[in-house]
Amino acid sequence: MARPRCNRTVVSGQAPRRVPLSTRLIATLSSFLLLSVTTTGLKASPADDLPSLGDGSSSIVSPAMEKQIGREFLKQINAMVPTVDDPILKYYISQQIADLAQYSQLTDKILEVVLIDSPAVNAFAAPGGVVGINLGLFLVAEDVHEYSSVIAHELAHLSQRHFARGIEEQRAAMLPTLASMIAAIAIGMAAGGDAGIAAISASQAASQSAQLRYSRSRETEADRIGMNTLVNAGLDPDGMARMFDHMGRAYRYTTKPPEFLLTHPLSERRVADAKTQAMQYPERKYTDSPDYALARTRAIVHYADSPEAAVKQFRKAVKDDPDSAAAQYGLALALSRAGQHDEAVPMADALFASAPDRLLFVAAYAEFLTAAGDYDQALTLLERHLLLNPDNPPLAMLYADALEKNEEYDIAESILKRQSEIRPNDVDVWYHLAEVSGRAGDIIAVHRARAEYFALHGAYNRAIQHLEYARRLVSRDDTKLLAMLDQRINDLRTELRIAQS
Numbered sequence: 001m002a003r004p005r006c007n008r009t010v011v012s013g014q015a016p017r018r019v020p021l022s023t024r025l026i027a028t029l030s031s032f033l034l035l036s037v038t039t040t041g042l043k044a045s046p047a048d049d050l051p052s053l054g055d056g057s058s059s060i061v062s063p064a065m066e067k068q069i070g071r072e073f074l075k076q077i078n079a080m081v082p083t084v085d086d087p088i089l090k091y092y093i094s095q096q097i098a099d100l101a102q103y104s105q106l107t108d109k110i111l112e113v114v115l116i117d118s119p120a121v122n123a124f125a126a127p128g129g130v131v132g133i134n135l136g137l138f139l140v141a142e143d144v145h146e147y148s149s150v151i152a153h154e155l156a157h158l159s160q161r162h163f164a165r166g167i168e169e170q171r172a173a174m175l176p177t178l179a180s181m182i183a184a185i186a187i188g189m190a191a192g193g194d195a196g197i198a199a200i201s202a203s204q205a206a207s208q209s210a211q212l213r214y215s216r217s218r219e220t221e222a223d224r225i226g227m228n229t230l231v232n233a234g235l236d237p238d239g240m241a242r243m244f245d246h247m248g249r250a251y252r253y254t255t256k257p258p259e260f261l262l263t264h265p266l267s268e269r270r271v272a273d274a275k276t277q278a279m280q281y282p283e284r285k286y287t288d289s290p291d292y293a294l295a296r297t298r299a300i301v302h303y304a305d306s307p308e309a310a311v312k313q314f315r316k317a318v319k320d321d322p323d324s325a326a327a328q329y330g331l332a333l334a335l336s337r338a339g340q341h342d343e344a345v346p347m348a349d350a351l352f353a354s355a356p357d358r359l360l361f362v363a364a365y366a367e368f369l370t371a372a373g374d375y376d377q378a379l380t381l382l383e384r385h386l387l388l389n390p391d392n393p394p395l396a397m398l399y400a401d402a403l404e405k406n407e408e409y410d411i412a413e414s415i416l417k418r419q420s421e422i423r424p425n426d427v428d429v430w431y432h433l434a435e436v437s438g439r440a441g442d443i444i445a446v447h448r449a450r451a452e453y454f455a456l457h458g459a460y461n462r463a464i465q466h467l468e469y470a471r472r473l474v475s476r477d478d479t480k481l482l483a484m485l486d487q488r489i490n491d492l493r494t495e496l497r498i499a500q501s
Contacts, residue, residue, distance in 0.1 A: 089298055091393050112130045112131070114131075119134075141243060141296070240278065291360050331347065362385050379403065382402065383399070404439065413437050451466040
């Protein structure tokens with residue numbers, strides 16, 4: 001069944017007009033900025049005479065407000081941008097970012113990670129600990145060191161609260177900018193329209209130049225702190241400069257650079273600074289991560305023109321380097337996606353035998369077995385490893401998938417319900433739970449899962465509608481479930497009012 005559309009529902013009942021994500025985000029962040037300026041006002045208060053202590057940006061955008069902005073931003077991402085529903089890839093990036101965060105300057109290590117289905121190179125850090133990655137980043141980053149350099153840079157933006165500091169800088173520059181604008185208007189009144197327009201343009205240019213300097217200084221700071229994170233994590237500091245080189249070469253002759261280079265300008269000085277900083281650390285030999293190689297291979301197969309094209313690509317890779325586990329895995333994965341299971345499964349057997357305890361290899365092997373219809377072996381494998389790694393996300397999701405294909409819907413539903421408790425913000429869990437609950441005949445659970453799925457897309461009216469459907473199906477004697485549904489409906493109505501205010 002196709003995923004339901006989750007465009008935001010409007011009160012008037014008219015179809016909502018799609019707005020580009022960048023426009024929506026700018027509007028959302030601008031509204032917070034406007035609110036912070038208007039509530040503080042331009043008139044000085046007695047508190048303005050006190051010395052500034054600690055993080056001044058927290059007085060404008062508190063960490064709690066940043067988290068709220070992040071939650072709303074994630075809902076816009078879910079509603080308007082395609083994301084990757086691959087439990088193995090999602091788990092890898094979440095674990096890798098969590099591990100890297102331990103070596104960063106972040107005080108709050110709880111992060112929300114979103115993997116966007118786009119071959120373009122991009123990554124971003126949004127207020128409230130949101131880290132977004134385009135799957136296309138794996139296509140350019142050749143090893144874990146290059147990939148991690150981008151992630152470490154984004155974590156530095158979060159740890160230094162660059163969003164809040166940017167707003168503080170804009171407010172600090174507001175009065176001088178307003179003064180120059182007023183002076184420009186006065187010039188226009190005295191000397192004529194053309195002179196006034198020129199003066200206004202000059203004042204705006206000065207303001208934009210100051211904002212650009214702030215942006216460049218933040219990028220430099222994020223590079224420096226990000227490289228320290230790489231070194232502390234035992235990764236190659238030269239990975240950052242190599243990643244810059246890859247991006248520079250890949251987009252040297254394009255008229256439109258990727259969004260990452262638009263928001264993170266790549267100057268020669270920035271590349272030179274990264275190389276200079278990397279040279280300050282002792283030289284040592286670094287190896288790539290097998291897990292990263294597996295994740296990158298999945299991205300390459302994902303963006304191949306077809307499974308057959310991927311088979312051709314990786315047959316050549318195996319011929320060129322027969323000992324490459326990544327090439328062998330890519331060929332097995334491509335064969336599986338092309339339906340050639342008789343060849344894919346024996347290759348997967350050999351790969352699994354070479355690393356029987358590596359979790360991502362276990363998950364990939366179970367995926368191959370399920371795709372080939374060998375549900376008993378897949379379920380046995382996953383059950384054994386879930387005993388060692390209870391509730392592990394990719395193992396649990398693949399286990400539920402194998403159970404569903406084996407028509408064991410009740411057990412699959414219980415596994416996904418458990419995952420929804422552990423990962424309530426994962427839209428894919430709620431989507432699959434609704435599908436499995438339907439096959440299990442649990443219609444109340446279908447509506448409850450649909451409600452949470454739509455709520456995570458900001459489609460509150462549709463979420464409330466599903467909970468009201470569920471309520472009509474509940475027995476009057478089940479007062480506990482009725483109370484839970486009523487409370488959730490009230491919570492969603494409150495979120496809807498806030499979103500519409």
